[in-house]
Amino acid sequence: MNREILVCCGTGCLANGAQAVVDAFSAAISGDGSISVKPAVKKTGCNGFCENGPIVTIYPDNITYYKVRPADVSEIIKSLDGAPVERLLYRDDSGNAVCSREENPFYAAQYKIALRNTGRIDPSSIQDYLDRGGYKGLEAALSMSPEEVIEQIETSGLRGRGGAGFPTGRKWRSCREVPSDIKYMLCNGDEGDPGAFMDRSILEGDPHSVLEGLIIGAYAIGARYGYFYIRDEYGLALSHMEEAIASARHSGFLGKNILGSDFHFDCEIVRGGGAFVCGESSALMSSIEGKPGEPRVKYTRSVEKGLFDQPTVLNNVETLANVPYILVHGGASFAKLGTEGSKGTKVFSLVGKVNRTGLVEVPMGATLRHLIFDIGGGIRDGGKFKGIQTGGPSGGCIPEELLDLEIDFDTLKANGSMMGSGGMIVMDETTCMVELSRYYLSFLAGESCGKCTPCREGLRCMLDILTRITEGHASMKDLDLLEDLAYTAKEASLCELGRTAANPVISTLTWFRDEYEAHIREHRCPAGVCTALIRYRIDPEKCKGCGLCGKKCPAGAIHGERKLPYRINPDSCIKCGLCRHTCKFDAILVE
Incomplete structure (x- = not known):
């Protein structure tokens, strides 16, 4: 039986040693002529379950292994014609080992369209993409008129996945109707949210789906050139997209007379400048033009006057990854999923x-x-x-x-x-909602371009108030001022960075106002997070006198004798929390 051995080589798994696993499989297979595996080993994009990487899947057996190490490879190879290696399988909520992803509760309830190929194909192989139906959407689009393509996108109900949720078909139609010989199609891959890695994973694991979506969009609006604006820190995504563009151009999917039609289109990559605000459409376009990444007042929409003052459509990575699927399966099929106002x-x-x-x-x-x-x-x-x-x-x-x-x-x-x-x-419950708001305001204030006063000054004023609240130096008047500033920034800022920056403040004030009041009135942090408002103490009833907390304390604030309760000197304690994480007996209390 010919088998495929797929090793996840997304950024998370690579950081956890996936390349060494690939090398171990390649060496083991090449040294054993009795093993029938085709290809020897395939490096895929992100499988999604990153904390359990490196992830290895065997097809057609449909067996997935987690946290694989090079030392496990020989055992997996020996098991190919026998029972799976049970210790490397995932265990469900009942503790049962499961072989396939369909049985894994993390994957079982998912429905993949944008991620349909990630973790299944080699992102550097255009042939892999073609074998999974790649560029069939482009073929379908070129058999239609641009108007018919836009109708399919409108029927699908696809809305922009970058945040604003603007209807994609309406945006394409608006640009199509603007008379101009020069138009641009852009992809926003400048994902900058802390904790977000959706676009990165698609670009790394399935770059051709995004490229195909860009080409289809260009055909629909009448563009002849396009740009990928990709975050500079996304090294793997950049290299895979560069390969995808080169191989698509070589295969006739980019350039002149695409697939024998009279449609011409090409594109290139621009690396992001590292500014969060460049995720905003007009700032992104300014950055591509070589100007400072600052938003502009949108008296004129970008579909009328965008990049280089020409009609421009900007879609994000996930939006474009959905487009080929819609052209192959039809807009109505996509629209069957989701809610009345949010499809897919x-x-x-x-x-x-x-x-x-x-x-x-x-x-x-x-x-x-x-x-x-x-x-x-x-x-x-x-x-x-x-x-x-x-x-x-x-x-x-x-x-x-x-x-x-x-x-x-x-x-x-x-x-x-x-x-x-x-x-x-x-x-x-260990999260302090006041500190959470302060953290996000700190990030957003630092990322403000400074062009408009409500954002530039308003965010820093809010940050100052939040800092004083977490340090126990604020009054209830400060809370009223914080709320006023939040709504002012929301209403008066130039772009969406300033308008939405107040959301963490407003939402936590709405749902968790009691925590703010506890910080101000009682000088107490209910979650035990804000260091100025807490102290650490050792419960003598629980302390076993092992002394491990004292050994780990970086400030030397914990003293005692073996087998007797230890004590924390509050004047020396820096409240780092290391003792609490070190103690095996839950003897460290936060008050």
Whole structure:
């Protein structure tokens, strides 16, 4: 039996030693002529379940192994014609070993469209992409008129996956109707949200799907040239997209007379300048032009006057990855998934205090409870769910009482948050919501381009108030001022960075105001996080006198005698929390 051995070589798995696993498989197979494996080993993109990497899948046996090390390779090879290596299989919530991904609760409830090829193909091989139906969407598009292509996108109900959720078909049609000999098609791959890696994984694992979507979009609007704007830190994504563009050009999918038609289109990559604000459309276009990445006032829309003052369409990575699927299967098929106003699926990065973290794709309309508890396996270490931050640093916090909220563009917005690009950060009771807001405001204030006063000054003023609250130096008047500043920035800022930056503040004030008041009135941090408002103490009833906390304390603040309760000197304690994580007897208390 010819088999494929697929090794996940996304960024997460590579960081965990996946290349050494690839090398070990290649060496083992080449040295054993009795093994029938074709190809020897295939390097794929991200499998999504990053914390369990490196991940290895054997086809057609449909067996997936997790946390594979080079030392495990010989055992896997020997098992190819026998029983699976059970110790490397994933164990479900009941503790049973499962062989296939379909049995793994992390994957079982997912529905993959944007991620349909990631983890299944070699992203550097155009032939792999073609074998999975690649460029069939482009073939279908070129057999239609541009108008018919746009109609299919409109029928699908596809909305932009970059955050704003603007209808893709409407954007394409608006640009198509602008009379101009020069138009541009752009892809936004400048993903900058902390904790988000959806676009990176698609670019790394399936670059041709994004490129095919860009070409189809260009055909629909009448563009002859395009750009990928990709975050400079995404080295693997950049190299895979460079390979994809070169191989597509060589194979006749880019350049002149694409697939024998009279359609000409080519594109290139521009590396992002490292500014979060360049994810905003007009700032991104300014950056491509070689100017400072600053937003402009949108008196004129970019579909009328965008890049180099020409009609321009900008879509993000995930949006474009859906386009070939829609052209092959039809807009109506895509529209069957999701909710009334949000069709299809959405990719999320599920991270934080949840048992199963990683990349998840589910139909729009799935509930937060389903995402966190069914797919994510619930709260880590038996903790209690407190809230979830959706939409990255500019999103809002959703509390426990809204766990059954359906995830779609309009519902999240109506409840003080946003879809954003798809970041989902789960929090338990050890998260301080005031400190969380301060952290996000610190990030966003640093990323403000400074062009408009409400954002430049407003965010820094809010950050100053939040810092004083976490340090116990604020008054209730400060809380009122914080709320006023938040709504002012939301209403008066030039671009979406400033307008959405207040979301973490507004949402936590809405749902967790009692925590703010505890910091101000009682000089107490209920979550035990804000160092100025807490102290560490050792419970003498629980302390066994092992002395491990004293050995680990970087400040030398813990003293005692073996087999007797130890003590913490509050004047020396720097409140780093290392003792609490070190103690095996839960004897370290935070008050």
